[in-house]
Amino acid sequence: MKIRAYNKTYHAYHGKRPWKKWLLAALAVLVVLVLLGALVGWLMFRRELSITGTIRKLDVPSPAYFMEVKGDYYFEEFLASGGGSCDAEVSGFLSRKISKGFYQAPVGEYREGCSVLSAMSGEGDHLWGRNYDWSASVPIIVRHIPEEGYPSLSTCDFRHITLNAKTTPEGMADKIMAIAALYVPMDGVNSAGLCVADLQVNEGGMPDPDTDKPDLTVTTAIRLLLNKAATVDEALALLAQYDIHPSGGISHHLAVSDVSGKSVAVEFTEDGFTAVDTAVVTNFNLANGDPSAGGESAETRYNALMGFFLDSQAATAKRVKAAMSHVVQDDADGATQWTVVYDQSVPFVTWYFQGDFSNGVTLPILPDSHSR
Numbered sequence: 001m002k003i004r005a006y007n008k009t010y011h012a013y014h015g016k017r018p019w020k021k022w023l024l025a026a027l028a029v030l031v032v033l034v035l036l037g038a039l040v041g042w043l044m045f046r047r048e049l050s051i052t053g054t055i056r057k058l059d060v061p062s063p064a065y066f067m068e069v070k071g072d073y074y075f076e077e078f079l080a081s082g083g084g085s086c087d088a089e090v091s092g093f094l095s096r097k098i099s100k101g102f103y104q105a106p107v108g109e110y111r112e113g114c115s116v117l118s119a120m121s122g123e124g125d126h127l128w129g130r131n132y133d134w135s136a137s138v139p140i141i142v143r144h145i146p147e148e149g150y151p152s153l154s155t156c157d158f159r160h161i162t163l164n165a166k167t168t169p170e171g172m173a174d175k176i177m178a179i180a181a182l183y184v185p186m187d188g189v190n191s192a193g194l195c196v197a198d199l200q201v202n203e204g205g206m207p208d209p210d211t212d213k214p215d216l217t218v219t220t221a222i223r224l225l226l227n228k229a230a231t232v233d234e235a236l237a238l239l240a241q242y243d244i245h246p247s248g249g250i251s252h253h254l255a256v257s258d259v260s261g262k263s264v265a266v267e268f269t270e271d272g273f274t275a276v277d278t279a280v281v282t283n284f285n286l287a288n289g290d291p292s293a294g295g296e297s298a299e300t301r302y303n304a305l306m307g308f309f310l311d312s313q314a315a316t317a318k319r320v321k322a323a324m325s326h327v328v329q330d331d332a333d334g335a336t337q338w339t340v341v342y343d344q345s346v347p348f349v350t351w352y353f354q355g356d357f358s359n360g361v362t363l364p365i366l367p368d369s370h371s372r
Helices: 001-013 018-054 075-080 089-096 170-182 218-228 232-239 297-311 315-326
Strands: 065-070 114-118 126-134 139-145 154-157 185-190 194-202 213-218 243-245 252-257 263-269 270-275 333-342 348-353 361-364
Touching: 018 065, 018 170, 018 218, 065 170, 075 114, 075 170, 089 170, 089 213, 114 194, 114 252, 114 297, 114 315, 126 154, 126 194, 126 252, 126 315, 139 170, 139 218, 139 348, 139 361, 154 218, 154 333, 170 218, 185 218, 213 218, 218 232, 218 243, 218 252, 218 297, 232 252, 232 263, 232 270, 243 263, 297 315, 315 333
Parallel strands: 065 139, 213 243
Antiparallel strands: 114 126, 126 333, 139 154, 154 185, 185 194, 194 252, 252 263, 263 270, 333 348, 348 361
C-alpha cells in the first residue's frame, strides 16, 4: 500500500511537467510571433514611421505643426505613372503607398481667399509675402529634402486631408495620414528661392484639359515646381509638360516668383495656361484686367498691395510683413490662417498664424541651418 501511494504521488507530481513545458513553449511561440509581427510592420511602414517621428506641434497659440520628409516619398513614381487628373486619383495613389491599401487618404474640397506680394529690396534681394485666407485650418509646415532636386519648406492645411478642422496630427493614425501633406502644398519656397502659392479665382471655371500629356492636380503641380524649378522660366517650362487639373473643387491660379524678381500669375486656359507678369495676386484673373471680378475683398486687397509695391520706399522684410498685415481677413467667410514672409538674403522662412504678427515661427529651409 505504501509503494502504490508513493507511485501515485510521483506520477501526480511529474505528470504536470509536460503541461508546463507546453505552456512555456506556447508563450515562446507567441513572443516570437509578436516580434515577427513587429518586424514585418516596421519593414512595411519604416518610411512612414521615419516621417511621423518628425511631426511636432509648433509653439504658437493656434494648432500648427511641422513635419520633415527626406527622399521623394514616391513622388517620382507618381510622375512616372502619369500623375493624377483629380484629387481622387492622387488620394488613391497615396492610399496604396502610405497605408499599403489599409485606408483611403482623402483630399477634400476647399474654398480659399489669399493674397501674394513679390518685391525687391534696395540691396537687390527678393522678398515675398503670402496670406492664406480660409474659414478654419490646421497648418502643417513640411520640410522636404528630395533625393534629387531642391529642398523646400511648404505649408499644407491638414483639413484638406481629414475634412475636419478639429483633427490634428497627434495620434498615430492621424500622423500617418499627415504624410499626404507632401502632395497637398498650398504654398512654398525652395532652396533656390522659387516661391509658389495657390490662390482661388472667384470668376469663371478652371478648364479640365484632356490631352496626351501626363496629368497633375494644382497641388501636385506645386510640389513639382518646388522640387525641380529654380526660376519662373523653369517653372513655366515644367508646367507646359502637363495637363493641370483643378484641386478641391475650385478654380485656381498660381503665383510664381524667383530671386531675380520675376513674378507671374499662371492662369489656366483651354489651351494650357498664360503667364501674366505681376507683383500682386489675389482672387481674379489678371489676364482679364478687372480686379472687381474677384469681388470687393479681392479688389481691395489687390489695390492695397499694389500701393505698397509702387511705393517709392525700399522694400524690406519688415515692410512686406506690414503690407500683408494690412490685408489680413477676419470675417465669417474667411480669416487669414497663416502668413508667409520670405527674404532671399537669409535662408529662413517665417510664418505668422491667425493674423498674430507678434508671434512668428522662423524655420531654415535647409536642416543644417539653425532655427531662430
